[in-house]
Amino acid sequence: MDNNTPLLVSNHSGHEQEEKVGIVKEFGIESKKLWKIAGPAIFTAICQYSLGALTQVFSGFVGDVELAAVSVENSVVAGLAFGVMLGMGSALETLCGQAYGAGQIRMLGVYMQRSWIILLVTACVLVPVYVWSPPILELVGETDEISEAAGKFALWMIPQLFAYALNFPIQKFLQAQRKVFVMAWISAVVLVIHTLFSWLLMLKLGWGLIGAAVMLNTSWWLIVIAQLLYIFITKSDGAWSGFSWLAFADLFGFVKLSLASAVMLCLEFWYLMVLVVITGRLNNPLIPVDAISICMNINGWDAMIAIGFNAAISVRVSNELGAGNAKIAKFAVVVVSITSVAIGVVCLAVVLATRDYFPYLFTNSDAVAKETTKLALLLGVTVLLNSLQPVLSGVAVGAGWQALVAYINIGCYYIVGLPAGIILGFTFDFGVEGIWSGMIGGIALQTLILIVVVSLTNWNREADEAESRVQKWGGGIAAQD
Incomplete structure (x- = not known):
């Protein structure tokens, strides 16, 4: 009995060692899967965040009031819209992700269309916030001068609002299929274009805030159009099968989840x-x-x-x-x-x-x-x-x-x-x-x-x-x- 005891201990410790190695191996495999999605997603987020941040930097070289106008519009007016749109679009993360996992690929395209309908209606509801942003900004304590400048800039930025409405459902649609590299490449190319032309229009040609608005709107719409072209041309491995009247079905349940997400x-x-x-x-x-x-x-x-x-x-x-x-x-x-x-x-x-x-x-x-x-x-x-x-x-x-x-x-x-x-x-x-x-x-x-x-x-x-x-x-x- 005593002779067997060391052998039992040895077997037990060996089994524990194998378990530890197995867990470390599984951790590495899962970590690789996560980074395959997280890496390009981080890069995409940085590129898209940089569009507004770089516009702010260039506007600082135009003038103090211009810098304040872009900063306030970006953080308060567009920030409000960005939060609502991204939140409502996040309902697709649940639905598209689970449908993709279940192998119901065709459902993804219909879900995206339902989200477009809801977010485009929401964008129309948010337009008055852009139109009447000067009194709203004054209400939260901004000076008259900054409120007027930011309000004027907000009016020019209404096209960006509708780009948000299309962009976030598209991103969740592509993310669910792990097609994150496509978004990363598109965002990187658009950021380079945005940087070059913002400098040209705002500083070199002296367009100031008008140049800022032209480039921000154009850049967001370039992202939307490029992603749509990719989806329409490739059919996204069967996830896109064209526009469907099914997009208007079950909208109430979809709205509830979208509002909760928002x-x-x-x-x-x-x-x-x-x-x-x-x-x-x-x-x-x-x-x-x-x-x-x-x-x-x-x-x-x-x-x-x-x-x-x-x-x-x-x-x-x-x-x-x-x-x-x-x-x-x-x-x-x-x-x-x-x-x-x-x-x-x-x-x-x-x-x-x-x-x-x-x-x-x-x-x-x-x-x-x-x-x-x-x-x-x-x-x-x-x-x-x-x-x-x-x-x-x-x-x-x-x-x-x-x-x-x-x-x-x-x-x-x-x-x-x-x-x-x-x-x-x-x-x-x-x-x-x-x-x-x-x-x-x-x-x-x-x-x-x-x-x-x-x-x-x-x-x-x-x-x-x-x-x-x-x-x-x-x-x-x-x-x-």
């Missing part, structure tokens, strides 16, 4: 934008607003990484649930969470290591730079939280939990985080640090709740629900096959 994403998208508005209400707000704008700029670039992982995990979860692979969907969530947190820790370290230097990339003012350095720790914590939080939101979209997350966001962000920030900033006189700290509390609480929700999820039941969702909204199409 509310969920907009509550997240606008949360940190509110931070800048509230900071503007402080005594002597100029330096704090400039400092927090620099931090939000850096946070915006960092958010593009999170958006890539959000897209990747949404595709992986929806595809695997649609295919009935509950265990793989669950493992994909673990892999992407570990990966994104690791990247978040690196970004936190970079922010803290460069806190005395990075402010001077954006300002010549020592006072603004000093205030920005003081905010670096809060920026670092936000960057770390924002590495995991959008990923968990992506899981929610992939599984179809938009309505649940919308309620969680309302509670954490607007019932806890925002009031806490106002109390710390104004009542306790901690200023911008207090406002931001309170709002970070809201993000932390939301992230914690989503971790609990994901941990307690019955993935087999989610796979069954995905199957019933595909059957419910694809019945008309399936009957035609």
